[in-house]
Amino acid sequence: MNRNPVYLALDLPRLDAAEALARKVAGHIGGIKLGLEFFCAHGHHGVLELHKLGLPIFLDLKLHDIPNTVAAAMQAIHVLEPAIVTVHAAGGRAMMEDAKAAAGEHCKVVAVTVLTSLDEADLSATGISSTAHDQALRLAELAHSAGLDGIVCSGHEVGAVRQQWKDGFFVVPGLRPNESTGKASGDQKRTVTPREARDAGASVLVVGRPISRAEDPLAAARAIEATL
Numbered sequence: 149m150n151r152n153p154v155y156l157a158l159d160l161p162r163l164d165a166a167e168a169l170a171r172k173v174a175g176h177i178g179g180i181k182l183g184l185e186f187f188c189a190h191g192h193h194g195v196l197e198l199h200k201l202g203l204p205i206f207l208d209l210k211l212h213d214i215p216n217t218v219a220a221a222m223q224a225i226h227v228l229e230p231a232i233v234t235v236h237a238a239g240g241r242a243m244m245e246d247a248k249a250a251a252g253e254h255c256k257v258v259a260v261t262v263l264t265s266l267d268e269a270d271l272s273a274t275g276i277s278s279t280a281h282d283q284a285l286r287l288a289e290l291a292h293s294a295g296l297d298g299i300v301c302s303g304h305e306v307g308a309v310r311q312q313w314k315d316g317f318f319v320v321p322g323l324r325p326n327e328s329t330g331k332a333s334g335d336q337k338r339t340v341t342p343r344e345a346r347d348a349g350a351s352v353l354v355v356g357r358p359i360s361r362a363e364d365p366l367a368a369a370r371a372i373e374a375t376l
């Protein structure tokens with residue numbers, strides 16, 4: 149049977165609360181995603197604590213710096229044995245090549261293309277005149293040619309990226325199970341449902357607040373699992 153593709157984004161300020169939530173829904177997720185909020189608050193210790201649950205750990209650190217610095221950061225996290233680590237594709241080819249070369253043997257390195265919190269107006273304000281779709285495709289091509297394992301993009305682009313990178317590993321955040329009912333998406337601007345993302349070719353579905361802020365997180369995780 150295929151592993152559950154849902155990775156729970158544990159964007160919580162308290163380690164005990166994060167551990168309790170992960171434990172509660174562990175049977176209904178495939179992995180745990182620890183991002184900047186978690187890493188800045190709890191560091192290596194926090195990651196090692198979450199490892200005890202036995203689920204794969206996705207370190208969503210979105211590294212973006214000069215190649216030497218990113219490579220050194222990758223080496224510094226070997227000890228945490230992450231299954232997946234993110235860098236920003238906008239850091240460029242050399243940065244991505246060095247990040248991959250410095251990654252642990254079993255660690256997938258994936259590049260963030262266009263954040264799911266951005267729309268065309270946001271891109272335009274940073275000097276990018278392409279659509280989010282075209283920009284994601286362009287950065288996906290760059291990440292592919294730099295030897296990365298895959299990319300992070302929204303569910304709107306993943307189908308098109310999969311067409312041009314058949315064996316890529318695609319991480320899709322910005323998921324809103326109740327989007328069709330018009331429920332607010334918070335700060336996310338390019339959203340789809342988990343089922344839509346999976347059908348379009350996502351390898352990993354990142355879900356945070358729809359589970360972590362649900363009245364009943366276990367019921368929310370089960371409901372998402374049932375749609376897949």
Ligand SMILES: O=c1ccn([C@@H]2O[C@H](COP(=O)(O)O)[C@@H](O)[C@H]2O)c(=O)[nH]1
Pocket residue numbers: 157159183208260262263264265300301321322323336354355356357358
């Ligand atoms: O483009 C991106 C890249 C990463 N993220 C991360 O995913 C989760 C999403 O959380 P929700 O609460 O489900 O919105 C969060 O940790 C982001 O840092 C993203 O949303 N978009």
